[in-house]
Amino acid sequence: MLQRVTFTSHKINFGICTERILKLILGTQEQQTQLRNSFARNACERKDAFSLAITQKGGACRIALRESVCLRGKMKKISSRFCVLIVSCLLLLATGCSAGGAKENLELNVYNWGEYIDLSILDTFSEETGITVNYDTYANNEDMYAKLKSGGSSYDIAIPSDYMIERMIREDMLLPLNLENIPNFKNIDQRFKSLDYDPGSAYSIPYMWxxxxxxxxxxxxxxxxxxxxxxxxxxxxxxxxxxxxxxxxxxxxxxxxxxxxxxxxxxxxxxxxxxxxxxxxxxxxxxxxxxxxxxxxxxxxxxxxxxxxxxxxxxxxxxxxxxxxxxxxxIWFDAAVIPKGATNIQAAEKFLDFLCRPDICLKNVEYIEYSTVNSETFKMVSEEMRNDxxxxxxxxxxxxxxxxxxxxxxxxxxxxxxxxxxxxx
Amino acid sequence: MAGKDSVLARKRMAIPFLAWAFIFIVVPIALVVYYSLCIEVDGVMVFSLANYARAFEPIYLKVLWRSVRLALASTAACIIVGYPVAYIMASKEYAQKNLLLFLFLVPMWMNFLLRTYSWLTILENNGLINTFLAFIGLPKMSLLYNSQAVILGMVYNFLPFMILPIHTSLSKMDKSLIEAAEDLGADSRQVFLRLVLPLSMPGVISGITMVFLPAVTTFIISDLLGGAQFMLIGNLIEQQFLKVSNWNFGAAVSVILMILIIASVGIFSIVDKDSDEGALF
CATH class of the missing domain: 3.40.190.10 (Periplasmic binding protein-like II)
Structure with a gap:
């Protein structure tokens, strides 16, 4: 299936992906190394290759690709290239696609738009804090609202848009933030603080705009x-x-x-x-x-x-x-909030702070290519991006x-x- | 006594189903009716018929009429396409018949949404058909985002529901009746019109029901292939529930749609009974 088929809403590009997966599996040692390096180095490149996400399965495959890149150091002993892919696939299926291993019992439930984060930062977060991240996605604000409103689930972090945050504040669905625990909030551009939907930034930390x-x-x-x-x-x-x-x-x-x-x-x-x-x-x-x-x-x-x-x-x-x-x-904003009913508020605050860190934010911006709210990150993005x-x-x-x-x-x-x-x- | 016991035992066996039906059918319908009869005033539910009054405003009647029109058109198209296919299948040899049935069922194993998506690729301006037309030197046609595309999507997705019941009623028909009619001097046209067609009417009627119902309630086909320019009643309900969170009005429209469906099933079953009687005498 080497012709290019694109399905919107699920950013899929069979052509490029198939080609790359084939190369990764069947190519010469040199080609593979080259490809892996390009994955690791070039964010744009990475986006293309990882855009394979038509369904959960596609998503797993996409993460498997990333895992196979990340794991290559750890799994040198396994000579077969198939094993890397298959094992990481199985691993992902077994852990329900959540990345990273559980070191402690601490868990953080994150609820975000699909394709709206560089998943590798979740691993970084887990490594740094020992908190396991359970990551779920939704397709639009209304879906997220309905799920939170029904009360059947508990999330520690959600990332709704401006008008939805306004509504959730009005309906008393959010927990007020303690900005002292989120020191990196200072990195957020003054323009994006305390906007009309959330006066005083009492409930939300801007994510993208x-x-x-x-x-x-x-x-x-x-x-x-x-x-x-x-x-x-x-x-x-x-x-x-x-x-x-x-x-x-x-x-x-x-x-x-x-x-x-x-x-x-x-x-x-x-x-x-x-x-x-x-x-x-x-x-x-x-x-x-x-x-x-x-x-x-x-x-x-x-x-x-x-x-x-x-x-x-x-x-x-x-x-x-x-x-x-x-x-x-x-002009719109998506901002991270802590919904009422969150069970791990400390971890949620740590995560919010983590998202505001310039280097983490940069990774996210380069992956999803939205405009950043972080003035420190803005200084770090490529000039080409900044001048657009x-x-x-x-x-x-x-x-x-x-x-x-x-x-x-x-x-x-x-x-x-x-x-x-x-x-x- | 033994008979009575077994009836009781049978009744007891029905309890799980009754419980299921109560929790998942009766309760939700009661909730929908409840919501439709209320409006929210300052966060309190108040009894009102305002939702129904609103549903009968001209713009919503227009949406309803359009849904019924498109659903009827696609049902008619399904009969015209499906009847001959069912007829051929019923008269074929055993092995070939299974192959044909198989070919009709295989696409249904695929996700409905994916199949509808793929029509986008076929009908687009730079899609398969237009690329082919351009290749043989014909002008391109605008095939997507019109009511014909919506009807095409409905026919494509619901055709098997028309073919299968007609096929069943045709294949269980007693073939000796046809021979008898021929012996009595009926030509093939008469055999079809006065024997085969009336005897297959139960299949046609259940086919119509099975196509009309999903067609009149669909919202994804009109969204994808109609480019949202053909708002149907299903789209209206979806909009009210998901996009604007007016559950009360959405519920009222749903109740009206349910009544419409029950009425049409009722009409179909009366016609069905008539045709049965017609077949008998």
Missing amino acids: GTLGILYNTAMVTDPVDSWNILWDEKYSGQIFMYDSLRDSIGVALKKNGYSLNTKNLDELEIAKQDLIKQMPLVRAYVGDTVRDSMIGNEGAMALVYSGDASYCIGENPDLAYTVPKEGSN PAFWPTDEIYDRCEVFVDLAELSNAYVEAWTEILATD
Whole structure:
């Protein structure tokens, strides 16, 4: 299966992976060493190879690859290359894919988005503290909320987004943090401390941030892309992908008209709705994660995406570019919190502190390629990354960006507007 | 006495099932009905019919009508495609029949979501079909993200549910009836229309039920192949429960959908009874 098949939402790239796994298993000694070194050295390279994660099985295989790299020192005695892969696979299955061995009984239950951490830092954490990390993932904020709300499970750490944190604080689902136990919090950029969703940073430690913007194909779009208006340009009819998410799509229409994307003015909402209905004939589809495959496969000229997805797509298809329009956009934060019901608060605080450490944060940023909230880490990332305006918007654009706030009693009006848009024939 | 004991014993054997049915069917439905009859005011549940009133607003009726329309279209397509296949299978030799059945069942072993995803790759602008069209010099077609793509997805996924019951009712039919009809001078068209078709109606009816129900409630097919531009009732429920957390309205829509389903099953079974009687006399 050497042709390239990509499945979005599960970042899979059979072509590259199969090739590399084959090399790892069957290649000459030299090729293997080269490949392993490149894994270890080059973060970008590593990301490609480890993007094999269509299911748990894919995930296990991906981790197995990493394990096989890490274990190569320890397992020199085993001459067969198959053994390395198979043994690490079995090991992973047996331990339920959690990395590292248990030294003590201390355990930390972490609940995070899928593909949203460099898993090797969990090993580092376990080695340094002797705390075993149990790592689970979710697909979106709402899933995480439902699981925590139902109370059937206990997590010591979760990493929701801004508006969800606001809601969880309101519903008394989080434990207040003791910042004295998290000294590395000082590394977090002042801009990202004490934001509206969590005044005084009482409950959350920022993890990553990003923007909502336009991902476009430079081979298909010749006009300058700097305004939301281009998503209403009839020239690109049938080539525009919107996001199947009411806050984001309505937010864009509001911003296009110069309104706040948290507007409480129903007239403004009505104008945005009419705009989106007008735009509908030009839109190819309202999509979710599949947008990544579509844009990588040159299926569309423009798409509304989050900056993190954009950087992934650009890595796969160099014709793509990303921009945050001048009218401003949504800016979002994901932040680590300790949910009520956490059993190991001390370990959780240690973990939060660990995440704020510049070197650990750097590893994470290089792996997931989102913008960092850590000002020390920012100094350490490559210049190329730092100078990319798509991921570090200028202060001017940054100031025009807004964080989503919980709509409370107005949320029904938004939902109805969105339903009406999608129910239009 | 012995008979009575065994009836009791049989009744006792049904207890696990009854308990199961109560916990996992009756209780959840009661909860759904409860939620649908309440609205949340300042964190307190208050009895209200507002959810139902809202569900009958024009935009939601439009969504409901679209679901029914697309489901009916795909059910009709399943009959048109599925009946001949079932007919051929029922009249084939034993070995070949099993092979055909096998070929229909093999794709169902694969995950439903994956199979639907793979249609994206086939129908895309740069997908398999369009690449082929371009290769032989024909213009590309826009195949994805329209209502036809949604119907195609439904037909593809639910076709086996139409074929299997029709096939069963056809293959258990007494072949000597056909011979008798032929002996009495019926031509092949008459044999089919007046004998085979009426006798296979129970299979067709259960096929219709088994295709229509999942088709009218699906949300993932319309999401993936319709590009979310074809909001169906399933999408509406999903949106209310998962995306906007309005369980009360979502529950009301679910109850309406349940009533719709029960009504359609009821209609189908009345038609079914009629056809049975028709077959008898």
